Each structure stands twice: as C-alpha cells, then as structure tokens.
Amino acid sequence: MNSDSxxxxxxxxxxxxxxxxxxxxxxxxxxxxxxxRVIMPFRPNLPAPGYFR
Structure with missing residues (x-):
C-alpha cells in the first residue's frame, strides 16, 4: 500500500x-x-458616536 492511499x-x-x-x-x-476597530462595542456610560444634545 503506498502512502497516497x-x-x-x-x-x-x-x-x-x-x-x-x-x-x-x-x-x-x-x-x-x-x-x-471601526465599530466600537456599545458603552452604556457614553453617548453614541455622533450624538449631540
């Protein structure tokens, strides 16, 4: 039996x-x-990026 089999x-x-x-x-x-790196995980203590009051 050969090694290929x-x-x-x-x-x-x-x-x-x-x-x-x-x-x-x-x-x-x-x-x-x-x-x-681009989509950071949600951080409950920080507003969402781009959120302004």
Whole structure:
C-alpha cells in the first residue's frame, strides 16, 4: 500500500489547490479585527458616536 492511499482526500486537495478554507478563515478574522476597530462595542456610560444634545 503506498502512502497516497493513506492520505485523506482533503489533504490531497490542499496540496493541489491550497488551503482555501484556511485562507478564507484568516481573511475573515482580519476583517473582523478591522471592523472591531471601526465599530466600537456599545458603552452604556457614553453617548453614541455622533450624538449631540
């Protein structure tokens, strides 16, 4: 039995096409970090940005 028959199909696909799910996950994490910097979490003691009395 050769080593190729022991390797799951996804390992072969990653070798052939690259780690697409991993690339997408890393890109999504980067987008999330960027959004967290732009859209600050709600702070109950502060007025919303742009709010004027």
């Amino acid at each position: 022991d390797v799951p199909i996804y390992a072969q696909l990653i070798r052939e096409r690259g780690d697409v799910p991993g690339d997408v996950r890393r890109e999504a994490e980067q987008i999330q970090r960027n959004l967290e």
